[in-house]
Amino acid sequence: MPEAIRHLLPYIVIVNFALVALVLIALAFITTRRALTEVPDGLQNAAEFVLEWFVRLARDMRPDGVPVIAPFLASLFLFILLSNLLCILSFPVINIPPTAYYSGPLTLALIAMIGITVLSARFKGVVGAARHLFWPNPLQIISQIGHTLSLSLRLFGNIGGEFMVVLLVVKAAPYGIPLIIHALGLIPAVIQPMVFTLLTANFLAEAIQSEEKQRHDAAPVELPSSEPARSGK
Amino acid sequence: MQAILLVFIPTLTIVPAAIAAAFAMRKISHAAIEGMTRQPEIAPQLFTAMLVAMALVEALVIYCLVIALMVAAKI
Numbered sequence: 001m002p003e004a005i006r007h008l009l010p011y012i013v014i015v016n017f018a019l020v021a022l023v024l025i026a027l028a029f030i031t032t033r034r035a036l037t038e039v040p041d042g043l044q045n046a047a048e049f050v051l052e053w054f055v056r057l058a059r060d061m062r063p064d065g066v067p068v069i070a071p072f073l074a075s076l077f078l079f080i081l082l083s084n085l086l087c088i089l090s091f092p093v094i095n096i097p098p099t100a101y102y103s104g105p106l107t108l109a110l111i112a113m114i115g116i117t118v119l120s121a122r123f124k125g126v127v128g129a130a131r132h133l134f135w136p137n138p139l140q141i142i143s144q145i146g147h148t149l150s151l152s153l154r155l156f157g158n159i160g161g162e163f164m165v166v167l168l169v170v171k172a173a174p175y176g177i178p179l180i181i182h183a184l185g186l187i188p189a190v191i192q193p194m195v196f197t198l199l200t201a202n203f204l205a206e207a208i209q210s211e212e213k214q215r216h217d218a219a220p221v222e223l224p225s226s227e228p229a230r231s232g233k
Numbered sequence: 234m235q236a237i238l239l240v241f242i243p244t245l246t247i248v249p250a251a252i253a254a255a256f257a258m259r260k261i262s263h264a265a266i267e268g269m270t271r272q273p274e275i276a277p278q279l280f281t282a283m284l285v286a287m288a289l290v291e292a293l294v295i296y297c298l299v300i301a302l303m304v305a306a307k308i
Contacts, residue, residue, distance in 0.1 A: 158295065202285070
């Protein structure tokens with residue numbers, strides 16, 4: 001990055017986050033402006049394709065909480081995805097992905113972990129949520145901090161590391177070669193939001209599943225002694 | 234001395250971690266791909282599980298990368 005705008009970096013992170021949020025809100029308005037049809041086409045099809053995955057994830061977790069859980073996970077995913085993909089734009093200041101500086105991922109991880117606590121308070125009551133933080137092991141509150149750190153550092157390391165590599169390569173070879181690095185950088189840019197969302201969903205499932213379900217899951221399942229059944233043909 | 238430290242400490246922080254993670258990832262992808270070829274109908278579930286496992290391994294390397302960056306900035 002040019003030295004001239006280095007002192008503006010905190011503002012750039014905030015402005016780019018706001019830009020991504022505006023784009024997402026505009027997309028939401030555009031996709032729902034027309035009346036939704038039973039058989040989706042075009043934009044509605046794409047939006048339903050994205051949302052379906054989160055709805056299935058939320059339904060596995062807690063069938064009565066789909067209207068609350070699915071938007072939470074989906075907005076995290078889309079927000080991180082679009083923030084990462086900013087680096088492939090060719091405008092000078094906008095192409096700095098806000099997730100490439102540690103304040104951005106830390107904010108997202110804090111939102112995720114605080115959101116998990118709030119959601120678990122909504123489903124299990126404040127006492128149940130507090131109980132999850134301190135029971136059966138009082139040190140579980142430390143593990144929440146550890147989860148926050150690991151979520152944010154993972155995102156920061158992948159996107160920030162890739163962005164640093166791009167900056168170094170651009171200094172050495174300004175034409176042609178950065179294209180290859182950008183193409184390789186698209187892989188973590190798409191996979192990291194997925195990993196972030198999946199891990200958040202795992203922590204959320206741990207926090208909100210009722211104790212009956214946990215006991216049911218922990219109970220030994222009787223396996224058929226014969227050859228396991230095969231699905232399909 | 235300063236220059237030698239600047240080169241070697243971050244390098245020695247990140248390189249063993251990357252090698253160890255490469256071995257771990259080899260094992261994860263080997264198991265996942267073998268499972269996918271044996272049972273293609275559960276391939277999507279295996280793929281998500283593989284991604285999460287890879288991310289957990291990768292996080293350790295990322296910690297080392299962050300430590301290396303911090304050391305490089307300190308020296």
